[in-house]
Amino acid sequence: MESDPTPILQELQALAEQGRGFFQSLTRPGWRLYQIGILLGLFALAQLGAWALYGRLYGWLRAREGWPMWRFRTGLILLRRLRIILLVILAWVTVWAMREVTWPSRSYLVAIGATLATAWLFVGLAARLVRNPFLRRLVTWGLWVYVTLYVVGLTEEAAALLDSVRLGMGDLQLSALTLLRAAVVTGVLFTGARLIATTSAARIRRDDDISPSMRVLIVKLLQLCLYGAAVFLGLKLAGFDLTGLAVLSGAIGVGLGFGLQKVVSNLVSGVIILLDKSVKPGDVISLGDTFGWINALGARYVSVVTREGKEYLIPNEDLITSQVVNWSHSNEFVRLDIFFGTAYADDPHRVRRLAVEAAASVPRVLADRPPVCHIVGFGDSSVDYILRFWIVDPSEGLTNVRGAVFLALWDAFQANDITIPFPQREVKILPGSRLAAAPPD
Structure with missing residues (x-):
């Protein structure tokens, strides 16, 4: 000082x-x-x-x-x-x-x-x-x-x-009055920028003509421009000479580029995600062992909420470099497959018809894309089938609808005497073995 x-x-x-x-x-x-x-x-x-x-x-x-x-x-x-x-x-x-x-x-x-x-x-x-x-x-x-x-x-x-009361740094002289004026002016402008950004963001989110990912991108860019303008305009109105900050900001930028590579990578990846529209809020995705729907797109991460109520914050870079399954990228239709088997004594034509009817009875299974059932092989203990059906609401869960179809199959097979086999083994005792020579109890 x-x-x-x-x-x-x-x-x-x-x-x-x-x-x-x-x-x-x-x-x-x-x-x-x-x-x-x-x-x-x-x-x-x-x-x-x-x-x-x-x-x-x-x-x-x-x-x-x-x-x-x-x-x-x-x-x-x-x-x-x-x-x-x-x-x-x-x-x-x-x-x-x-x-x-x-x-x-x-x-x-x-x-x-x-x-x-x-x-x-x-x-x-x-x-x-x-x-x-x-x-x-x-x-x-x-x-x-x-x-x-x-x-x-x-x-x-x-x-x-x-x-x-002045603070001197070389040719730069700052007084306590200048700092206080800068804080007040910047705070007022920052508050005004937040109000404008909040109002504009609400209107942009209600515009159905703009895709969800573009809404997020426009809101982020609007906030960045308004807040940046508020800071620089506040400093300028308070009497700061911003030309002296150019060299300092350049040096800080170089240091941040080396020290915050991951952060910058996530920021750039977030912009790419918003531009290519690969994922958007509401999409149902699978990434590794994580399955859920996108709750929000952040500057550094994507918020994914699972059916268990867990919220995963996945870095944007992972969505760019890893394989992501987007269940609702181009449309909401999702096909699910379940496998089952019946005994060789049961008529396969009848089994296929009962399986299709059972799947169609589940409310979430689409009627305009009817289920189909095919034989996929002859196993050791059963005739193996695959049952395929479509749903349009993957965000409501996949395991529960599979369970409902399995339960409908069980009820239909029980009502029509269709047998679901299980592996059986026969044990033969060879003559001359110890078990054959042992006296009965």
Whole structure:
């Protein structure tokens, strides 16, 4: 930190002198002291009113069945700020009453307190637009400090104090005021970019003329452009010289290229997946032992949810370099095969007809693509068959529909005396063996 301590001490001394003079004026007998007492009394009344009304209002809010979620959340946000809302109302009513019955100067401090309470209330409500908890807290406290200094008329002195604190890095000189202004401007622009991105993304996702993969790609590109523009524009408006950052960003890019090869590979693979439309949200895929449907396409990974409720985060690079079975790439039709066998004594023509009827009786089996049954071989113990049928909803599961068809086959064979054989072995005892010579029990 390279800065001359003399200007900082001078600014601190000037602020201390103003603060001491202000507080000394408050302690003198007169209307200023009375106004301080009025403000303390209003705060106490607001606290008592919040204690008395919170439980009733919360119960009333919980009883509002059928309300949309956004309205219920808005009610909770206002309810949590009940004390300051009551303080704002009481303070402005008091200011109005005092100005009606006495001179305006005798309500000066009460008006300042009402203005501060109102500003703090609106800052707290506006900060809810920032989703990140740390950034929201930073923006809230920063705006509270700024509006307080603005109302009491100390913005110029505070700005001079912050500007006197400087950080030097070669030819680059940054003051605390510049950093604070950059943080505030960037935060405001970032919040605005998030609101625009959220609204635009919702409209893009509702557009059925755009394929699901292209919707994801457009949303990602829109977010990247808006957030990037917010950061660079915020730094530019705050007074940063961005030309000096070009060389630094290039060096950082080279270092990241070597150290984060896998991350960059996954990012590039994600863009390729979105462009070639090989997979999209809702597709049912198999990758190794993982079978499920795609829940979301991320910048680094693809979220796949299985029938067991497990969510696998598969790197995008694996979807590019590995063999992936997409059960619903071009259409939703999926053919399933099951194998079974019957005894040689059973008529194969009858077995095939019963098998087709049994498969067709399962609700998920398609009727417009009827099942078929063929003999595939003559085994040691049975005549072997294959039963093929089609479904159109692989995301609902494959094992369950196979089980339903097997159960229908069992019922049909039991009702028509069709035998499902199992391997049998005959054991012959040769003459002269020990078992043959052994006396019977």
